[in-house]
Amino acid sequence: MLVLENILLALNGLRANKTRSILTMLGIIIGIASVITIMTIGNSITSSVTNQMNSMGAANITLGVQQKSSGVEEDARGMSFRRGPQRDEMRDEDYITGEMVDDLLTVMDDELDVALRSHDLGNGSITDKNNKGSVNVSGVNNDFIKNENLEMVAGRIFTGKDQKEARKVAVVSDKLISDVFKIDNEEALGKQITVVIENQYKHYTIVGVYHYDTSKEVYSFSSDRATNMYVPLLTAFHEHHTKERYRDLEITVQDTSKADDTIKEIERYLNGRYFRNNESFEVVGFSMASMIQSYTEMMGTLSIAISVIAGISLLVGGIGVMNIMLVSIQERTREIGTRKALGATNSSIRMQFIVEAIVLCIVGGLIGIVIGLIAGYVATPIIDEEATFYAPINGILMSVGFSVAVGVFFGYYPANKAAKMNPIDALRYE
Amino acid sequence: MEPIVDARKIYKRYYIGQPNELEILHGVDIKVYPGEFVAIVGASGSGKSTLMNILGVLDKPTEGEYFLDGVDVSNSDDSELSAIRNKKIGFVFQTYNLISRQSALKNVELPMLYAGMSGRARARRAKELMAMVGMEDRMDHNPDELSGGQKQRVAIARAMGNNPAMILADEPTGALDTKTGRLVMDIFHRLNEEHGKTIILITHSPELAEETQRILTLSDGVIIGEREGKGHAGA
Ligand SMILES: Nc1ncnc2c1ncn2[C@@H]1O[C@H](COP(=O)(O)OP(=O)(O)OP(=O)(O)O)[C@@H](O)[C@H]1O
Ligand SMILES: [Mg+2]
Numbered sequence: 279m280l281v282l283e284n285i286l287l288a289l290n291g292l293r294a295n296k297t298r299s300i301l302t303m304l305g306i307i308i309g310i311a312s313v314i315t316i317m318t319i320g321n322s323i324t325s326s327v328t329n330q331m332n333s334m335g336a337a338n339i340t341l342g343v344q345q346k347s348s349g350v351e352e353d354a355r356g357m358s359f360r361r362g363p364q365r366d367e368m369r370d371e372d373y374i375t376g377e378m379v380d381d382l383l384t385v386m387d388d389e390l391d392v393a394l395r396s397h398d399l400g401n402g403s404i405t406d407k408n409n410k411g412s413v414n415v416s417g418v419n420n421d422f423i424k425n426e427n428l429e430m431v432a433g434r435i436f437t438g439k440d441q442k443e444a445r446k447v448a449v450v451s452d453k454l455i456s457d458v459f460k461i462d463n464e465e466a467l468g469k470q471i472t473v474v475i476e477n478q479y480k481h482y483t484i485v486g487v488y489h490y491d492t493s494k495e496v497y498s499f500s501s502d503r504a505t506n507m508y509v510p511l512l513t514a515f516h517e518h519h520t521k522e523r524y525r526d527l528e529i530t531v532q533d534t535s536k537a538d539d540t541i542k543e544i545e546r547y548l549n550g551r552y553f554r555n556n557e558s559f560e561v562v563g564f565s566m567a568s569m570i571q572s573y574t575e576m577m578g579t580l581s582i583a584i585s586v587i588a589g590i591s592l593l594v595g596g597i598g599v600m601n602i603m604l605v606s607i608q609e610r611t612r613e614i615g616t617r618k619a620l621g622a623t624n625s626s627i628r629m630q631f632i633v634e635a636i637v638l639c640i641v642g643g644l645i646g647i648v649i650g651l652i653a654g655y656v657a658t659p660i661i662d663e664e665a666t667f668y669a670p671i672n673g674i675l676m677s678v679g680f681s682v683a684v685g686v687f688f689g690y691y692p693a694n695k696a697a698k699m700n701p702i703d704a705l706r707y708e
Numbered sequence: 709m710e711p712i713v714d715a716r717k718i719y720k721r722y723y724i725g726q727p728n729e730l731e732i733l734h735g736v737d738i739k740v741y742p743g744e745f746v747a748i749v750g751a752s753g754s755g756k757s758t759l760m761n762i763l764g765v766l767d768k769p770t771e772g773e774y775f776l777d778g779v780d781v782s783n784s785d786d787s788e789l790s791a792i793r794n795k796k797i798g799f800v801f802q803t804y805n806l807i808s809r810q811s812a813l814k815n816v817e818l819p820m821l822y823a824g825m826s827g828r829a830r831a832r833r834a835k836e837l838m839a840m841v842g843m844e845d846r847m848d849h850n851p852d853e854l855s856g857g858q859k860q861r862v863a864i865a866r867a868m869g870n871n872p873a874m875i876l877a878d879e880p881t882g883a884l885d886t887k888t889g890r891l892v893m894d895i896f897h898r899l900n901e902e903h904g905k906t907i908i909l910i911t912h913s914p915e916l917a918e919e920t921q922r923i924l925t926l927s928d929g930v931i932i933g934e935r936e937g938k939g940h941a942g943a
Pocket of ligand 1: 722730732750751752753754755756757758759
């Protein structure tokens with residue numbers, strides 16, 4: 279009851295002393311506005327950057343075999359010497375083998391999730407009667423297929439036996455089925471198809487059909503776009519008469535935010551164990567997540583800097599509030615005396631002035647929030663065109679909380695001074 | 709009948725223990741009975757206001773006993789004194805002391821607010837009191853939009869907020885012309901006669917003092933005379 283009256287009274291007072299109130303609130307307005315601006319920009323851009331990077335597979339690390347960058351190396355005595363001539367062409371021993379991947383996954387079990395193993399067989403065509411369709415054929419493990427997030431409309435993905443025995447089975451798109459065979463997806467299951475890749479005829483049995491999502495096409499000029507056709511991983515290697523080996527492959531990690539460290543560890547392990555004596559090639563890792571990591575770290579540093587600035591202006595603003603409260607209490611000494619004569623207790627006087635300080639701070643905080651949101655809204659598209667405006671809810675709640683805290687902290691001393699005034703001294707004050 | 713005010717041997721000193729120690733009240737005895745209308749007169753600086761503030765528990769005597777409504781208030785703490793001022797006493801000041809940023813009605817509500825009365829009950833009673841002092845058409849005005857006499861009427865309505873037993877008025881007509889003073893004085897008579905309020909009035913006007921039931925004369929911190937006024941039942 280008393281609190282509500284006090285809030286109304288304080289708002290009245292704000293209105294009566296507009297200029298003075300605004301000047302007093304300036305520190306708080308600037309502090310909160312700068313935090314909200316930065317948080318709005320940060321949040322908006324971060325969400326757009328993360329979205330972009332995630333759509334590019336941010337959770338994955340790409341490992342690749344690369345030619346060593348320089349032939350110059352230092353020996354133990356610090357003397358530099360030139361290595362022997364480097365090979366450009368990769369030989370069998372330069373690839374990352376399936377065993378290496380297995381080994382890596384066991385050794386770094388805590389950091390790594392799964393390897394998305396695939397082997398490309400190239401572009402092929404499938405003909406039935408007068409209809410022709412083209413496919414990109416690749417051998418994949420089941421982790422790879424799961425990572426593609428395919429929507430299966432008929433049949434299944436590969437079984438363990440399909441994989442282990444390198445069976446000649448395939449998963450194709452519903453677009454291929456309807457374009458070429460013109461039958462139902464269910465009817466396609468078990469159907470023998472012949473794919474022509476580089477003039478070689480290869481036969482597979484369809485075991486699954488997935489839904490081809492046209493909305494995910496980046497560009498589509500023609501209706502006979504190639505869709506993906508999947509076969510078991512070993513099947514693909516067998517077609518090329520090689521063992522399981524990779525020039526590059528993707529591995530998913532447990533914790534995206536540590537991708538940078540994980541990459542370093544993988545490089546150290548593989549290069550140390552398997553590529554130590556390889557003069558020409560080494561394993562190099564790359565990840566979108568590491569970009570996110572450094573971006574996040576940068577935003578973190580920026581946030582700390584801004585928080586410090588905000589903290590200082592809130593402190594200055596708080597001192598301003600305390601100062602104006604002391605002045606106001608001085609001016610209203612007779613009012614305080616009168617209130618006490620009418621029966622106000624010390625604690626109700628104290629509350630009146632603390633509420634007044636809090637109201638001052640909250641109004642300042644709200645003005646700061648509005649200014650910050652507007653500034654953020656205006657600045658975000660200037661910094662990143664693709665970013666969408668995203669109001670920092672946590673920041674707003676925190677700002678209101680901080681305003682209240684500043685009001686209580688800096689309002690307490692003046693309010694207590696008012697509460698402790700001797701009623702008769704206050705009444706006689708000129 | 710038990711006196712509502714029973715102050716014995718009241719001393720008030722300032723600058724105690726310092727070379728310029730000053731004794732303003734030299735052992736004043738005063739008794740006021742419920743329903744009485746008493747005037748305190750005396751030269752400026754004689755200690756009238758000092759005594760009144762002690763009777764209104766705004767100030768504490770340096771020495772002496774004070775029983776208010778039968779209760780010894782000498783040892784009451786701040787919050788007990790606040791409650792006494794809130795419930796038992798209504799103050800009317802020479803300078804009105806209305807709170808400037810609040811409407812007349814809100815001013816009248818103040819004692820009720822501190823008594824914890826609900827908003828609706830406050831507003832209803834405040835309107836009645838404003839009507840009683842003839843200010844019902846100025847309720848939403850701020851104090852700075854009122855004349856001195858109007859302000860004092862609002863202040864009297866405010867003093868009546870929690871229906872206290874006693875009204876203490878320190879020169880309530882001091883800043884008003886005779887005609888307006890008359891109007892205010894009539895209100896005090898009504899409060900005394902119709903509502904049975906005990907009233908202690910400080911005034912420099914012999915005529916107004918004469919209208920009360922009993923007149924106490926204070927001189928240099930001592931009560932030097934006590935006589936009946938025209939308002940006394942027997943007069
Ligand atoms: N806080 C104080 N400190 C020192 N002296 C004080 C204080 N308050 C009052 N006095 C002194 O007490 C004396 C009595 O003051 P008081 O206000 O009671 O006089 P009064 O009879 O009400 O006079 P008036 O008719 O002019 O209002 C004065 O001399 C005044 O200077
Ligand atoms: Mg006086």
